[in-house]
Amino acid sequence: MGIPVGKLSLLTDLYSINNVMIVMQCLPITIDVGTNNETLLNDEYYIGLRQRRATGEEYHELLQEFMNAVKQNYGEKVLVQFEDFANHNAFDLLAKYSKSHLVFNDDIQGTASVVLAGLLAALKMIGGGLVDQTYLFLGAGEAGTGIAELIALEDVELLVLQTELPVDDCRKKIWLVDSKGLLVESRKESLQHFKKPFAHEHEELKTLLEAVQSIKPTVLIGTSGVGKTFTQEVIEAMASFNEKPVIFSLSNPTSHSECTAEEAYTWSKGTAVFASGSPFDPVEYEGKTYVPGQSNNAYVFPGFGLGVVISGAIRVHDEAEEATQENFDKGLIFPPFTNIRKISASIAAKVAAKAYDLGLASRLPRPDDLFKYAESCMYTPLYRSYR
Secondary structure (H helix, E strand, O other): OHHHHHHHHHHHHHHOEOOOOOOOOOOOOOOOOOOOOHHHHOOOOOOOOOOOOOOHHHHHHHHHHHHHHHHHHHOOOOEEEEOOOOHHHHHHHHHHHOOOOEEEEHHHHHHHHHHHHHHHHHHHHHOOOHHHOOEEEEOOOHHHHHHHHHHHHHHHHHHOOOOOOOHHHHHOOEEEEEOOEEOEHHHHHHOOOOOHHHOEOOOOOOOHHHHHHHHOOOEEEEOOOOOOOOOHHHHHHHHHHOOOOEEEEOOOOHHHOOOOHHHHHHHOOOOOEEEEOOOOOOEEEOOEEEOOEEOOHHHOHHHHHHHHHHHOOOOOOOOOOOOOHHHHHOOOOOOOHHHHHHHHHHHHHHHHHHHHHOOOOOOOOOOOOHHHHHHHHEOOOOOOOOO
16 A cells, blocks of 8 residues: 555645645555465465455456446546556556546556656757667566657657658667567567567577677666666676667666666766666766766656646546756756656646647636646645744
């Protein structure tokens, strides 16, 4: 329960709607479908459901009943945020219910949005565009494939005025490595469906270092959940054929980070454009201070939630420039968290604008200035002193 409670705390702290205008109800829910953990099943103090995990038809019938009940009790505009679902369920549930409910998966969509924003900021430091990069991911789960797909879709969006390039062609510059090695065409039949679009023609490679040396990516992204996998050899290889290698070590907590900020800057001799999922202190290297950016979903989902609420959106479609030159000079591609409320209001305004443009908003008429309207709706935790 700590996960949904924590998410709702951030939603409240970073954007909460003014309760004079509308009553916001945030409900943390854990759906217990049992466990296959023998230790828990035999623990007399275990408070969860004492049965093997429900799967298949039984599982999907439960989720269908839950989603129907949510809409029946709270209406068409209730936002359901999926969190921490297993890979094979997460993609299926998002695809299924995005057509009938207002849903958002933070692990897939939130993570992808933050990382894409970081990449766009990084390009201002290294030059070129998204379409000019070659991407290699370590990790092919919800986060990795979600980020990869959003990059491909963004490439299509950027090229739409110049070419008929289909999304499949954009995916060809995006490579993923999972626990068995590089995703390649010869492995396609054994891959989960969400991995298959990124299995390209290439010889089979078992290690990340082999993949880096062969593919020569300009961007290396870690979503593996396995610490110390961006080794010195991997970072040095990235730096050997990139003037400024982009290295995102996104796994949490710190012990699971693919590499530390100090390792990235030191092994690349200060050339890396680095961001991480875990917080790292600034790094001194050869007289210069580098400030690592933190790719945190808190940049996105509070503002997204606010934008959905203030527009009265009934669906979400997959469709902010806050980093400054001062940030770039320090190697910082994400804005500091001290600006988070302004960032949330900016994102909320853009989400709401998209909802209005697509005809998905139900709160009418449309405000003239969506940014100011978003700010006016935000909860400010200032209280009267009684002493």
